[in-house]
Amino acid sequence: MPELQTAADGFLLDGEPFRILSGALHYFRVHPDHWQDRLRKARGMGLNTVDTYIPWNLHEPVRGSLRMAGGIDLPRFLDLAAAEGLHVLLRPGPYICGEWEGGGLPSWLLAEPGVRLRSTDPRYLDAVDDYFGRLLPLLDPYLSTRGGPVIAVQVENEYGAYGDDRDYLEHLAGLLRRHGVDVPLFTCDQPGDLARGGLPGVLATVNFGSGADGNLALLRAHQPQGPLMVTEFWNGWFDRWGGIHTTRPAADAAAQLDTVLAAGASVSFYMFHGGTNFGFTNGANDKHTYRATVTSYDYDAPLTEAGDPTPKYAAFREVIARHAPVPDMPLPAPSKKLNVLDVRLPQSAPLLAAAGLLGPGVSAERPRTMEELGQDFGFVLYSAALPAAGPVTLEVDGVADRAQVFVEGQPAGVLERESHHRALAFTSPAPGARLDLLVENQGRVNYGQGIHDRKGILGDVRVNGRRLQEWTSRPLDLADLAPLAFGRTDAPPVGPAFHRGVLALEEAADTYLDLTGWTKGNAWINGFHLGRYWSRGPQSRLYVPGPVLRAGDNEIVVLELHATTRMSVDLRDTPDLGPTEE
Missing domain, CATH: 2.60.120.260 (Galactose-binding domain-like)
Known part of the structure; x- marks a missing residue:
């Protein structure tokens, strides 16, 4: 693969002028059987690059044990990106934000009283050094300097919004270099944080969703020479429980994109495809009041949670075509969806009684x-x-x-x-x-x-x-529900309980689990943890990736924490992410 370089006014790829046209696609938020499909759709929109965070908390849930399999098989994801002819911007953190649980930092860090995260606290840096020492050698073959797809690597993530510890950033950049990362490094920050989050000798990039002219001018004032790069062009937003479903008109986002590209800047969409906070992986915010993020990470992006094109896909492709070649590919068709109503869950296991089994x-x-x-x-x-x-x-x-x-x-x-x-x-x-x-x-x-x-x-x-x-x-431990002993029940038990049923299907396809009548809890299909539901909304249906289902019998388990008005669920062929602001 060709190598990326920075020049006074832009990027060079093997010595030729190059504009990065990228989109965020988090492998850990997408079923692995869908990776190739989403990557191909990225190329079809006119992108030449994808970017992804790396969630430390999934790859090292227990200190000293690095995991790279199944839905977090990063090498496989990088191989698929390369096969689609896409470059990769790698964002290993260690902190990633991303509306992800703990910003990707593993919970075991907090077992140490008084530990200072994202700092030069030796207890934190020792853990980072150990983790990068295991992670980076695995990724070395994927650097473009070794013939792989990774053309640049990010140092930390929006650090200027958190602190101004230059020694910490220097340590991370040095750590990357010591482990052989010889592609360009970059930082990303919101416009007002560029000075605090930047690092001499490392390319500064900017994050925003609007005000393109002014924000690019701030980047150029901070960094008089070098490529202009918007690492996170916020084309949508995330939702929280108890709020509304946030959307942004395609025309508005497309106009801002046109301004960015007309200025000669490179760009990465945040998000190109949002995906899902499966399991317990959603993050939260606490600005004096705690607010948890919902299960869906649809993000009102160019691709829906199920990978279907939205109006933004066509609008962005049209804008990109004014500034760069776009593949002659038809707009993607929506995937087939299942619609099965009144799936009975006749068995239950009260949680308090079963706790000793878990x-x-x-x-x-x-x-x-x-x-x-x-x-x-x-x-x-x-x-x-x-x-x-x-x-x-x-x-x-x-x-x-x-x-x-x-x-x-x-x-x-x-x-x-x-x-x-x-x-x-x-x-x-x-x-x-x-x-x-x-x-x-x-x-x-x-x-x-x-x-x-x-x-x-x-x-x-x-x-x-x-x-x-x-x-x-x-x-x-809800990673394995096999120890639960289910019994048949005619009426929902009082208090928290697991509910189980079996659905026979002739074929598998994408669908949405509708939990109308249920209050709050979690849901699994065939052992795959779909995530949380909550009647307060805005989201009322959970996305079910087609590969989770199978022809034949399918087990559905719902953990209801309060009460349900029905002992059944529905599989719907459309999402319901909730009401939007008029």
Whole structure:
């Protein structure tokens, strides 16, 4: 593959002028059987490059154990990009933001009290050095200087919005170089953060969605020579639970794109194809109030969550064609979708009763955080005995992020971080009554100082003003639901429960799991964790990639945390991401 160089006024590829026309496509947000399709559609829109983050928390969920298989087989993704004739911009972080759980930083970093993330704290840098020491040698063959598709590598990510520790950035750039990364390095920042996030000798690039003329001028003022590059051209946006579905008119985004290209700048769309926050991988924001990101990462991008072209696909291709050659390829057709109504889920397994099957409990004087328990995502069940009968005021120092409270298995209320809840009143039926708090990690904060986001019960729990001691903290392992013992039921059980059913299909295709009538929880099909649902919206259907399904029997499992009005679900042939702002 040809090599990229920077010149005074642009990029050169093997000595010839070159404009990067890229789009963000996160392999870890797309089913691996769809990678080739999405890459081909990127080329069809006129792109010559794709960019992707690398999520540290998926590749090293346990320190010292690097994973590269299945949905996170990055070498395979890079091979497929090269086969499609696409270059790659690699963005390894270690912090990636991306509305991704914890900004991609693994939760085990937070098991260290007082650790300072994204800094020169030796505890953090030692972990980064170890991780890059395992990751980068695997990627060495994919650098363009070795004949691979990777033409440039990013240093950190929007660091100027977080800090100004030049030594930290120098350390990361040096680490990349020491491990043989000899392609151009670049940083990316929002316009006002260019000075804080830049690094001498490293190409600075800018991120924005509008105000192209002014923002490119700010980049040129900061960096008088070198290519103009918009690493994140924000053509859409993400959604949060309790909000609306955010959209942006195609004509508006296309006009800004035209301005960028007319200025001679290179560009990368954020996003070209958003994909999905499968499982527990969504992030969150906390600007004085905690807000979790939804499961869908559709992003109102040129391709929908299911990979179908939106009006932006055609609009952007038309703009690109004014400035660069575009392949003579027809617009992609939407994929086939399934529509199957009233799929019964007649079996159930109450969660509280099954908790012992999902993980061992840890006994201690106080509740243990998720990080202390060695758990990354999901739920912890905390249990203790109430000291006496009668009225109880329960106070919790910190809940991260949502605690359902039960007394003798009966619901007593909910404490939500988002609503700043810390206290609850109820009645204890007897001395020694069992108190359970089912705490959900709804997504670690991915932006700002809030990334130091420990989960579970934080601090002490008090009953009528006295600290409650002798707790069992039980991390629930939902990666494998095989231990659950399901029984047939005629009516939904009270409280959190898993619900199971089997659907026979003649063929597999993309579809959307409609959970109308359900309240809040998670869903799996054939063991594949689709993600979270919540009746508060905006999203009300979960995308199901066709490769998850199969001809024959398909197992559907739903974990409902509260209650459902129906013991069935629907598979729909259209998405429902919620209402938009008029």
